Amino acid sequence: MNIGDAGDVVMGEFWTGDFFSSQSLKIAASCAHLNGTQIAGAESFTGNANWLEHPATLKNLGDRVWTTGINRIIFHTYTHQPGDVGPGYTMGGNGLEFNRLNTWWKQGKAFLDYIARSQYLLQQGKNVADVLVFTGEASPNDATLLSEISAMGFDYDLIGTDKMMKLTAQNGVLRTDSQAEYRILVLPESVWMTPEVLSKIEELVKNNVLVIGKKPQKSPSLEDYPHCDNKLMKMAKSLWGKGLIKDISIQELVKEKNFISDFTTSKGFVKDISYTHRRDGEVDIYFVDNARQESLDEICRFRVGGKQPELWNPETGEIREIAVWKDNGNGTTDIPLHFESDEAFFVVFRNLEKEKNHFVDVKIELNKPEEEIFPGLEIIKAEYGTFMPVGLVDVTQNIRNSVRNGSLNLFCGFNLSSSDPAPGYIKEVRIDCEIDGKRQELRAKEGEQILIRAVRSLEILNAVYGRFEADIRHIPQSYAICDVTDYIKSQFMSGMKKIPVDDNLVKGNQSDLGPERELHIVYSIAGKIQKKNLPMGTTLDMSQPWPVSRVLTNGDKIIWTTPIPGSLTYTTVSGKKKSVQVSSVPQPIRLTGPWNLCFPQDSLHLDELVSWTNLPEESMRYFSGTAVYKKTIDIPKKWLRSNSSVELDLGNLAEIAEVIINGKNMGILWKPPYRINLGDAVHGGKNDLEIKITNLWPNRLIGDENNPDSKTTFSTIKVWGRNSPLLPSGLLGPVIIRPYQNIELK
Structure with missing residues (x-):
């Protein structure tokens, strides 16, 4: 921490893969916050990518990193490519293949736009944190990670000795020399402390700062020994003996003082939802992330009152005032938010220029058709129990x-x-x-x-x-893990579409499954392997999700947009309750064959959508790059009335899509759900649709291993062999044109 005090741009690092360590990230972010600098960097996406990573796989990790306080992604790595034959030079397999010869380099601009928009906001103002955690006087010291603080809806920064000695306090508020403010100081779990540091803490306590932690017993220094120990023990006896400092947990203190969380949900702590909060003058900026691979609906509570909330979407650049929210009158605001799978966005609060119409409550009842299981679903592996933290393995028997x-x-x-x-x-x-x-x-x-x-x-x-993260302060216990693959398969085969994640998965099993049970499932859809980790109390849902019905602002209007018939009841800020009904919405149109599929050197007609790896021509099966699907689609004129809109849903694909309708580029879809509003680009009758799909390098590399005499690629490493499995590629569907009804709510 002391070394970080001198840095202009302090950096941590993180790797791709299942294990995620935030220790260096928390140190770097804390140093930036304490130094008063706007940038906290990280060497990003280090690992052994082997040309398997792409924007959709990187986003989840990058979003999580931003919630630690990092706000500048520094890619590891861009390799100079002197030639034009890909995939080209590498760093010996280390790092992300982030360079101009990757298949998705051009389409990756959409991902970089997402990063640029997000980091612009994340670099505004100052970080908001309630807790300051002293890392102690040892050198070198590691991060002190207190996940229990985050679980209660607060953020914290770390502080080392040098910055600690510069702290000031007034009316119970801690201030650093860069004017960062905190309400609570947490001391390290250590019996060691110098009298000088404890004297500084005594000064802060006299200014009504809340301090908790273990009472020190000895000085780690030989300066003025043994008098230093006597001096320390005397001060400690007074501070802890009088109750000025308490040896209690942060949870106990928060409960005792009835502190309001900076961010939480109506369910309290929800695993996989995290946040970071910055304040720029009178503007509050929250970044909220859903890391779960499924959609979520949550009522989120923000510690802001008397301001207009806006939703800033970094994927599209769209900014909308939020239509449904409630000021609780105690400095907090409740907002019902819908998160798509792996979605993150900004909720920005700005001062109300004038009282605007909005709703405080909305209830929607939809006449949903029967849901269908994902086509091509295959359950590969499913396990239930309390799992060892990622990055750790049980080696009891080995030892x-x-x-x-x-x-x-x-x-x-x-x-x-x-x-x-x-x-x-x-x-x-x-x-x-x-x-x-x-x-x-x-x-x-x-x-x-x-x-x-x-x-x-x-x-x-x-x-x-x-690798023990700093918040793992014990030796994790290993528990029995139950294989529930056959049970999950049988449930889906019997027609079940949603399966509760609870102990019924292992009915009759008497093993100790531990306290934090989860379902870990590996499955494939149309050959694309995916993973989900679901905590107990949630639901495994393998049905194709219907797009949600939303209440949105459109200028000064509030619109209910729905793809499904139903009713909506809303309560205005003035207390009036009203209801509206949508009796019918036209059925979506599923786009079946034929499709014209054009590769750079060849083309063919498809009667149905399949992975390129199932095509008859070897050059197509082993293709890596961008191919184009073309089709003429017929859109009914009645779908294009003023109270309607049309959406294109591409279903499943591998890996990035670019949509062009009637010659107009509608944008790049680089993560699920692959849906886009066609707006005014379509007209009643015949419309020309083009969908450019880009896959990854491995298929071509595998093809060249099978046909070395006609090799078209160059790489400095070999990680794919002739018998390596091909990756599903292309547009897999189902592709659907979906109408929406748009009803103005007054």
Whole structure:
């Protein structure tokens, strides 16, 4: 932390893959906030991509990084390409292949626009955090991650010794020398502290700052020893003895003081929904992220009152005043928000220039048709239980097997596990054991050795190896994981479309499944492999989602736009309750064959949409790049009335689409759901539709391994062989033209 004080742009890093570490990110963001600088950077998307990453796979991780306080993505890596034959030069397989020879380079502009819009807002004003966490006086020190603070709907920053000594306080508010403000100071879990630091804390407490933490007992310095210890203990006895500082948890303090969360939902903490908050003068800017691979509807509560909320969509650049919201009169505002799968957006609060019409409550009842299972759904693997945190593996049995006659000589390294649980990170092993009847916890970093020689007995109770995030302060317990693949398959085969995630998945199983049970499922749709992790209490839904019915502002008007008949009841801010009905909406049109599919060197007619890997021509099966689907579509004139709109839904595809209708480019669709409003680009009758689909490099690389004499690619590494499976590619559908009814609400 002290080193970060001197940096103009402090950076952390993060890797792609299942394991996500936020420790360096929290340090970098905290340094930027304490230094008063606008930029907190990160070396981004490091890993072994092998040309499998694309904007849709990167977005989820990038959004999560922004909620830690990082606001500048610095790609790892752009490799110079002196030639024009792809995929080209690499960094030996390390890093994202972010360069001009990647298949999606041109279409990736839409993703970069998303990043640019988001980071513009994330760099405005100052970060809002309630809690300051002192990392202690050890050097070097690591991040102190307190996930319990985030779970309560608050944010926090870390602070080192140098900045700690510069803190000031007035009326219970902590201030840094850059004028960042906090309400609570949390001390480290340590018995060590110098008298100078505790004296500074005493000064802050006298200015009514709330401080919690463990009472220090000794000074880590030999300066003025042993008087320094006596001085420290005397101050500590006074501060903790009088209750000026309490050794209680942050949860206890928040409950005692009845603090209002900065952001929460009507359900309290919802896993996979996270936020960050900045304030620029009188404007409050919240970035809210749904990291779950499914849509969510939540009533979100923001600690802002008396201001007009707006929704800023970084995917499209669209800004709308929010139509449905309620000022609770206590400095908070409730807003019902719909999140699509893996969607994030900004909620911006600005001062009301004048009282505008809006609704405080809306209830919608729709006459939904029967939902259908995703076509081509295949359940590959489903497991239920309490899983080991990502980045860690249970190595208890391995270490037990290494015990010989009450002795253990253990080297900490890759030998402990069959695979690397956290590639690119320094790992450690933690062992819970009994040595001659005495319970102990032993720890060793990679490259270190543990040597135990018990006199009577040595028992290994629990052992875990990997990357321990700073908020994992114990040795995680390993629990039984139940394979529920066959049960899930049978439920879907019997006609079930939604399956509750609860213990009925393992009915009759008496194993201890642990306290934080989840369903981890791997499945494929039209050959595209996908994953979901669903906590207990949620629902596994494999039906094709209908687009939602929304209440939106359009200038000074409030519009209900719906693709399905139904009724809507709304309550205005003045308390009036009204209802409207939509009795019918035209049925969507499913676009079937024929399609004209054009590759750069060839074309063919398709009677139905299939993956390119199923096409008859070898050059098409192994194709990597962009191909174009062409079709003439007929849109009924009645769909284009003033109270109607038309949407194109591409269903499933791999991996990026660009839509052109009647010669007008409608934009790039780079993440699901692949839907776009056709606006005034369409007319009644015949319309020319073009859909450009871009896939990834592996298929062409696999093809060249099968036909080395006609090789068309060049790369400095080989990761794909002749027997590697081809990746589903192209437009997979179903493709639907969907009408909406738009009703003005007054």
